Ligand SMILES: NC(=O)c1ccc[n+]([C@@H]2O[C@H](COP(=O)([O-])OP(=O)(O)OC[C@H]3O[C@@H](n4cnc5c(N)ncnc54)[C@H](O)[C@@H]3O)[C@@H](O)[C@H]2O)c1
């Protein structure tokens with residue numbers, strides 16, 4: 001009965017969809033895949049697959065470029081058969097998007113099924129740590145890579161119900177997990193983080209944690225506490241980490257960030273009053289916090305880790321690459337400074 005209802009519903013939706021844009025149709029299609037296991041199972045037979053092993057994505061190096069190969073369902077089947085694994089493995093994949101033509105994309109972690117080196121030599125590429133992969137693939141592929149890994153990571157760490165201790169079961173698309181003993185449904189989660197580029201009008205405040213690569217400075221950031229609004233978290237983090245009081249702030253943009261595990265980065269510009277710009281750094285959290293003038297920021301934007309290294313082994317300041325939302329904040333600040341009437 002449910003299957004008939006779903007088929008009728010799908011037919012009605014597809015008629016309705018004739019009047020919708022490509023984007024709306026795509027979102028409706030993805031939503032159906034999440035809601036209907038049979039539909040998703042069928043989609044897995046015609047979809048494409050991004051491979052992971054122990055949460056490291058599979059990349060192929062072609063010349064100087066790192067590509068993110070998508071395997072067809074037929075190719076996946078061939079590899080699993082060759083390695084004497086069953087096709088059931090395909091059901092462990094999670095839905096991560098689809099093309100405008102509704103070819104669904106899935107991510108699959110093959111750890112536990114296949115030996116890493118065997119797949120690497122079969123497919124001529126390598127499973128690469130996400131901290132490297134994210135920065136070497138084409139910029140347009142980084143968000144997909146980050147969210148695919150985050151979803152696979154969430155499933156890996158939510159195998160059991162935290163109330164009953166019983167195994168949880170994922171739906172086919174991987175948009176949720178259910179504990180059949182308690183009836184609890186678990187959904188993938190992100191932790192909200194506010195990232196703030198503080199300015200005093202003519203300088204911006206950039207900071208380092210001791211765990212950062214040498215020479216790298218970025219905007220202030222902090223996890224939102226439970227029950228806090230974005231505004232409250234922003235003001236608290238700036239006060240906690242550098243001892244300054246925010247006068248006003250403006251939202252810029254947001255980004256999903258996979259480190260340490262699924263953050264929703266909410267990026268803002270903040271202004272502190274001209275009278276109170278003396279930094280009182282919290283050395284438990286930060287190694288350094290200081291004001292940067294426009295010239296120094298412009299110079300820093302030209303460097304990366306390698307080019308910032310000096311002959312004596314020290315590092316000149318450099319900033320996060322364009323995949324990180326901090327880069328956008330710094331660029332926006334530069335634009336605002338350079339477009340101001342002098
Ligand atoms: N994409 C970017 O441009 C960018 C830039 C800066 C920071 N970040 C990310 O923002 C995250 C948070 O920044 P931060 O380290 O300054 O935060 P923070 O200042 O809140 O300090 C981190 C500490 O907060 C605690 N904490 C509270 N809630 C937590 C949670 N949900 N998960 C983990 N730890 C929690 C832990 O003790 C942790 O050590 C970092 O993990 C970093 O990867 C991204």
Ligand SMILES: [Mg+2]
Pocket residue numbers: 220221222241285
């Ligand atoms: Mg912080």
